[in-house]
Amino acid sequence: MKTPVILLQQVVKIFRDKRFRPVQALKGLTLEVEPGEVFGFLGPNGAGKSTTIKLLTGQIRPSGGRAQVFGLEVTNPLARARLGYLPENPAFYDFLTPREYLRLVGRIFSLSNGQLAQASNLVLEQLNLQAAADRPIRGFSKGMVQRLGLAQALLHDPELYILDEPMSGLDPVGRALVKQIILDLKKRGKTVFFSTHITSDVEMICDRFAILDKGELRALARVADIRNENSAEYLVETLAADGCERVEQCSGVGLSLRIESLLAAGYQLRSIVPSRRSLEDFFLDVIDR
Numbered sequence: 001m002k003t004p005v006i007l008l009q010q011v012v013k014i015f016r017d018k019r020f021r022p023v024q025a026l027k028g029l030t031l032e033v034e035p036g037e038v039f040g041f042l043g044p045n046g047a048g049k050s051t052t053i054k055l056l057t058g059q060i061r062p063s064g065g066r067a068q069v070f071g072l073e074v075t076n077p078l079a080r081a082r083l084g085y086l087p088e089n090p091a092f093y094d095f096l097t098p099r100e101y102l103r104l105v106g107r108i109f110s111l112s113n114g115q116l117a118q119a120s121n122l123v124l125e126q127l128n129l130q131a132a133a134d135r136p137i138r139g140f141s142k143g144m145v146q147r148l149g150l151a152q153a154l155l156h157d158p159e160l161y162i163l164d165e166p167m168s169g170l171d172p173v174g175r176a177l178v179k180q181i182i183l184d185l186k187k188r189g190k191t192v193f194f195s196t197h198i199t200s201d202v203e204m205i206c207d208r209f210a211i212l213d214k215g216e217l218r219a220l221a222r223v224a225d226i227r228n229e230n231s232a233e234y235l236v237e238t239l240a241a242d243g244c245e246r247v248e249q250c251s252g253v254g255l256s257l258r259i260e261s262l263l264a265a266g267y268q269l270r271s272i273v274p275s276r277r278s279l280e281d282f283f284l285d286v287i288d289r
């Protein structure tokens with residue numbers, strides 16, 4: 001059996017609030033992410049997504065349970081060297097330019113000068129930041145800062161990407177760009193674990209997803225399974241003789257009989273389309289429950 005790239009076993013995290021009262025951010029989270037997967041980590045505000053990501057990147061320690069990356073403890077520098085991390089709110093020394101900042105990151109990851117020049121040109125181009133490469137970051141828009149955050153995560157071409165809300169603050173062009181980058185990483189066999197609130201992004205690019213709520217795992221599924229669920233239902237759109245339009249839901253089993261009876265009753269058939277439950281419906285159901 002392959003070693004999971006990410007392994008969380010019964011992870012508990014307890015913070016203390018200002019009055020030193022316990023805040024249980026994670027209540028025994030167990031999760032595995034396989035090599036080559038694009039994994040979406042969904043959950044409402046305060047669910048514990050960033051806490052999980054901070055644990056996986058060794059920034060905070062669990063109060064209980066086990067967190068491993070590539071079979072190594074998350075605090076092991078060998079694990080850290082093999083992952084790229086985008087924090088929720090990336091912040092930079094804003095007197096630097098992106099090229100200078102990437103040089104700093106490249107040195108941390110021990111890239112040679114040659115590797116660094118090549119890699120930084122590549123990521124600046126990928127994130128559409130070439131034109132701003134030599135301007136101080138201080139003048140950057142939110143979306144440019146976010147794209148630079150992703151550029152630095154990509155720079156050393158790691159095997160695993162842990163991205164905290166990578167599409168946050170981006171316009172539709174930026175979001176499409178980031179989604180394409182994630183899909184390209186997948187094609188190259190990389191593993192991507194990202195948190196988000198946007199269910200349609202998960203639907204578009206993820207293999208599997210988890211839904212976290214109040215520190216607990218509420219769902220863990222393949223995107224394809226959610227898509228196929230309910231696909232035996234159809235939406236039938238008809239037009240009555242008096243010009244009234246109607247849409248009804250019909251199961252695949254009863255579809256032909258229903259159509260016959262509608263036609264016999266004088267309805268015109270406008271369309272029949274498979275009705276699919278979106279991941280958003282699924283998310284809302286799970287959170288409601």
Ligand SMILES: Nc1ncnc2c1ncn2[C@@H]1O[C@H](COP(=O)(O)OP(=O)(O)OP(=O)(O)O)[C@@H](O)[C@H]1O
Nearest residue numbers: 015016017023025043044045046047048049050051
């Ligand atoms: N340093 C901290 N001290 C005290 N409580 C914290 C700390 N960090 C997080 N928490 C609490 O832990 C819980 C989970 O927070 P977390 O930031 O992980 O949620 P999230 O799912 O990332 O939310 P969002 O989608 O809003 O970013 C929240 O109740 C939060 O207030």
